[in-house]
Structures are given as C-alpha cells and as structure tokens.
Amino acid sequence: MKAIIIGSGLIGTTSAYFLASRGWEVTVLDRQQGPGLETSFANGSLLTPSMPEPWNAPGSWRVLLASIGRSDSPLKLHLKALPHLGAWGAGFLRNSSPARYERNTVKNLNLALHSLQVLAALRRETGIEYGGTSHGSLRVIRDAAALERAFAWGEKLQAAGGLTFRRLTADDIVAMEPALAPIGSQLAGGIHYPVDEVGNAYKFCVGLAERARQRGVEFRFAAPVDEIEVRQGNVAAVLSGGTRFSADRYIVAAGSYSPILLRELGLDIPVRPAKGYSLTFEHPRLLPPFSLPVCDDDFHAVVVPLEGGIRVAGTAEFTGYDLSLPEARIHNLLTLVRQVLPAGGFERAQAKPWCGLRPMSVDGVPIIGPTPIGNLWINTGHGHLGWTMAAGSGQLLSDLMTGGTPRVNPQAYALARFNGGPLDAGGG
Template sequence: MKIVIVGCGLIGVTTAYSLRQRGHDVTVLERAEGPAREASFANGGMLTAGMCQPWNGPGSWRILLRSLVRSDTALQLRLSVLPRLMRWGTCFLRNSTAAAFERNCRSNLRLALHSLEAMHALREQAQVEFGRAARGSLGVFRDREAWRSACRETVQLFSDGLVARRLTVAELVELEPALRPIAHKLSGAIHYLSDEVGDAQRFCEALAKVARALGVDFRFGSNVRGLEMHRGRVAAVITENERFVADRYVIAAGAYSTALLKDAGIRLPVQPAKGYSVTFKEANSIVGLRRPMIDHDLHAVLVPFEDGSVRTAGTAEFAGFDSSLKPARVRNLLALTRELLPEAQLNEGSAIPWCGLRPSSPDGVAIIGATPVENLWVNSGHGHLGWTLAAGSARLFTSLLSGDAPDIDPNPYSLKRFS
C-alpha cells in the first residue's frame, strides 16, 4: 500500500520504518527541517516500563487546583485554557479514580514492555546508535508511606511482567553513590531493572537515515495545511506546495494531530501538555550518576547520558499551544537540580533549557489504530511516554494496518474507547 504519514517525531519515524519493513510504500511529511525537532527533541530520555503511570493519579485534581495560584506544582493549569479543556478535562478527572488509574497503568505497562522488546529487535535490525545504556532506573521516595505504597503497587504488577526490586536507603546509596548527599532525606527506592536510557533525538536522526536508505520518502519542510475529503474518505493531504495521494493516511503529528483529524470530522481527545528540561553538557564527570532516577516527591527526573551530559526534566503545563519557555518553570527545574544534587556545583549558566508539547490523552494511554474514516489512521496521545512506547506502538500499528494478528491486545489503545 501507498501510505502518507504526517509527523516525524519518535512516533512518526518508528511507524515509517516499521511500515516500510512490512513492504509498504511510505512518504513522511514533516514541517520541521529534520526529524524529532519538537516534542521528541530533548525529552527525559528514559525508556521506562517501571514508571509508566499516567499523570492523572488519584488526587491529581488537588495539584491542578493548587497550580492556579502556585508556579512550582508538578502539574500546571493555566486559566486561559480552561474553556478549551472542559470536555477533555472532565474525562481526565474521570480517569483519576483508583480503579481507572490502575487499569490505565496496566495498559501502559503492557505496551511499554512490548515496546522495550520491539526496541531491542529494531536496534539489532537497523544497527542504530543513540547512546543507549541499560542499567535500569531508580524511583526514589522521601515519604515513607509513599514508598511502601509504591512497593505494594509494584508487586501487583509483577504478574504483568514488571521486573523490579525494593531498595533501602543503604542499598540505594551502595548501588548509586552519587545520591549519598541526599540519603538522609530519603526513605527508600525501587530499582526497575528493565529500564533503559538513550538520546531520543539522536535515535530519530539515525533511524530516519536507515529508513531513507530503505526507500522511505521524507519530505522535510512540508507544512501540512489539512486533509482533502471526498465522499467520507481522505482524498489527499494538502501542504503549502503539493497534494499527496495515498491508499492510507496516518496522523502521527503529536499534539497537532487533533486539528488535522478535525478536518475529517473526527474528535481526537488529545491536548498539549508542555514539558520542560534543562541539559548540562559534559557534567556527569562532576555528578557521577550512573542510572536515571525520578524523585517521586519532587516529580523530577534526573538522567545521565552516555555522552557525559545530565538532564533534569519534569512538570506538565496545560497552556494550550503556547510553546514559549517560561523563565519561572526553568528556574524551578534548576532549583530541583540543586535539591537532587546539592554538592555537584553545576554551572547553571551553561544549562540548555527546552520545552515541548507532549500529546496527552485524557486517560494517559496512547491512541493507536483506525478511525471512523476508513482510510485514515492515528498514532498519537503518548504523553510523557513517547520515547518509551514508540517502537511498540509502531509494531502494533503496523500489524493493525497490515491486517496481521497483533502481538498484544489492541483494544486498550483504540480510539473507540472514547465513543
């Protein structure tokens, strides 16, 4: 089949490669001048099955309410976007009950484990290098009851394939000496053994190069204006200069997928959530951290990369399509870095700030597969887990579009669940 994909971030490029491997004729349209220039560019860098919980856990509504008057909460809600978020936000809150949160966690975990397996196969097949390190990740806790509760929840997920172990503070410091300066503030940790780390932007560049050699036609600098519809089907994708005709059309444009699908009369429940990061180049010789970690109480991720850089990431800001860097949020990340690494003496003046719009579904689970329009498909809504879920989502998507039996149950990721 001839297939046109809109979007060349993590989801778009892995989907293009997977479809081409299956024998399809693939063209990728991307408005930027290269792959992974937006939400995939400087993300947290973690391929984590262990920490794949949606943002809307029980009690998240309290954090959102506090964010209206404070600038340092993990979830930020801007008053200006409230009217646009009413329908989406209602579904978001409906999925923050304990039962819904557990169900959505399991859906993410199953896809994440499938994705890690798919990534291993892809890496061997395509021979791409992206600074991969496979030492697991660390979830650290300051509150003792929160640690105990997380340990209980982790044990419940063992049957789904999660591999992890509980660590006391002494065991944590023995495993990761770089955390010794904050050991007195911690209650315990969980070591997720299957988790990995890697540079997502570097991965996308490398995989796009391989895919192009296999015959994928990448059209960078192609700004998609919309979908041309005819008799209930997509007739073409229209850019500023060309008209692209195919048998199937795939929207993998992240947070911008919603507007494109609207042309076809489809309501995609995906909204942008702005994530921030700061990267310190050549800093790990000072820090000495070997594994990525997330401080569950501070809602901050600290990631060492194989090139020696260290990245702090965190927060989710619901501010519509405002992609500007807010100085207050950057200062907050720098303050979190100081809290996590009080003795590191990092040069904050050299920190490289970044933000990107994560495509977030209201239940925190990706949307993968067919739409009500016969020849129009979607792969979006991965939120903060795009890097983790990319390879598995592409494999699942390719199976569905090609009419093959998928390796995992596709129903939890279908757009139909919002009908």
C-alpha cells in the first residue's frame, strides 16, 4: 500500500514511522526545509499525562472575556480573531460544561499514558536520542484551597484513568528541587507526577524522520501542498508546486493548517490555532542547577530544564494565524521565569523567543482516523499535548489504517464524534 502524508511535525513523522514499520510505502510532503520546523520546534518539551485537561475548563469563558485588551493574560482572545472562530468558538464554550470537560480529560489521559509507553518502546527499538529525562514533573501551588482542589482532581483522575501522583509540602518540594528554595516560603505545597517526562521535540522529529527514512519513507521538503484533488469521493492526488503525487491513502497531519487544506474539500474540521510562546536560555547561570520541570499553577506556565538550558513556555492566544513575536509577550515569560527561579539571572538578551500555533480542537481531544472522503485520513487537533500524544497517535492511526488492533478506544478520537455538527462532541 502507498500512503502520502502531508506534514512532518511530531504527528506526521510518527505516523510515517509506524506505517512504514507495517510495510507501507510512505511519502511525506512538507513545505519546510526539514522535519519539525513549525509548532513542533520549540514547544514546552514536556510529556505530561499529568496535564490532560482541555483548555476550556468550566468557567473559562470568563477568563477569555476578561483577557480582551490585556497583554498579560494566560488565555487570551483577540477581538480581530472572533470572526474566524465562529461556530468553533461556540463549540469551545459548549464543551466546557463539567461533564464534557471531565469526559474529554479522561480521553486525553488514556491516550497520553499509552503514548508514553509507545515512546519508551520506540526508544528501545531505535536508540533515538532527544535529550529525554524521565524524573517526573513538579506542580507548585501557592494557595492552600487551590492545592486541595488540585489534589482532589488528581484523585479523580487516578480513579478514572490511573494517573499516579504524590502530594508534597513546600519543604518536600525544595528537597526535591533545591533550585526552588528562594520561593519555598511562598508555596502552599505541590504535586509530583512521576510519569511525566522531558524531551526536545524537534530533535525527536529529526531523529525519528531519519529512522523512518531507513525504513523506506521518502521525505520531500520545500514541498507545499497547494491542493488535494478529489474525484468521485476519493482523493486522486495532491498537488505541490505543479507536481502531482498519487497514492492509495492520504493523511493530513498539517497541524493548525489542516483545516485550511480540508476546507477546500468541503470538510470543516473543528480545529483552530491557539498561539503560544517559549523562551529558551541555553546557558543559564543557576546554582544549584535546575533539574525537574515545574508547572506553576498561578502563572500558567512551565519552566523546564532542557539539555543544560532552561525553557519557559505558556499562554494561549486566539489570534488567527499571526506568527508575530510581540515584545510584551516575551516580557511576560521573562517575568515569569524570574518569579519561579529568582536566582537565575535571566536576561532578555540571552533569551531565544519563539512562538507556535497549537492545533486546538473544539473539545480539546485530538482527531485521529478516517474522514468522509474514502481514502483520506487525518491526525491532528492535539492542542497543547501534541508531544505527549505523538507516539500513541502515530501508532493509533497506523493500527486503524492497516487493520491492526488499536490499543486505545478509537471512537474517542474519531472525527465522527462531531457528526451532529462542530458544536457536538457527544459520542465516543
């Protein structure tokens, strides 16, 4: 069987690897010069089954409304983006009911936990190196009531999906991560999630693309797909720069740009871009060295030790496909990393800023599987969890396409869950 995959980010590359492992002949087309150069490039570097919650928590509409016109809000809505959000925006809010939020959280948790097992197997199989560590992550919380809520929610996820965690006092936190000593007195406590991992997503993409190439995958870079040609209900070819590429099956794994490609075919998949930022400090002067990734609940950001450097990432902005890097947002992240690690001496001049567009689905759960167009499949909508879920998503897609037995419930991630329209996500 021949397959063409559009996109070589985390999701397209893992899909290619798994399909090639099952003996398929795979070609990957990407408009960039290499794999992982868009949203998968400088993300938060965290693999976090501990953060399975969609970003439309109950009450998030209040946060969104309050964010209009503010530059320091973690979840931010730009007025100019409103017309593009349309039914998606309404669906995003509708999925923030407590029952839907909880159900969608558990779907993400199941795929995330499974994905880390698949990733561990991939590491053993390929020997791939991507600066990975597996010491878990720390969540620090300043408010005592918020700590109780986080703990109760953790217990719920433990019962529903097997998430493991350990409650910590402020002293425990400082003992585990001495670099946090300067803020120890501000903390009510926190949680350690032993299952979480760290890794450089870009390095992983490059390394896995190389392993996929060794299994026969052909990567064509600088190959923007301009059109997907459909004839009699099936894709006949994809067109890139005047060249036609044909196969038996086609997969769209183009991240936030997937809906643009599919809209031309009359398929409106409920995925929209949610912009986020990161700052990377390659040579931080921090003693004692910082070794455990920290999620700071109050600042809605993560601070992550990565290959001798430190990366801070956060914020979700609904601002369409804008990839500008406003100084105000960079400054927010700088303030934040200074608040978490005040002894770090972080300076703007040393910071490497970056932004990316998370492909955010309307219910916060990825969309993996067939489409109403006969031989067209999709793997997208992973939002803030694309690195966490990449290996499991690539494996799930290839199981579905090759007649293998899926190791997670595929209905939970199927496009068909929106059959009642983009506002619906009742099934699965």
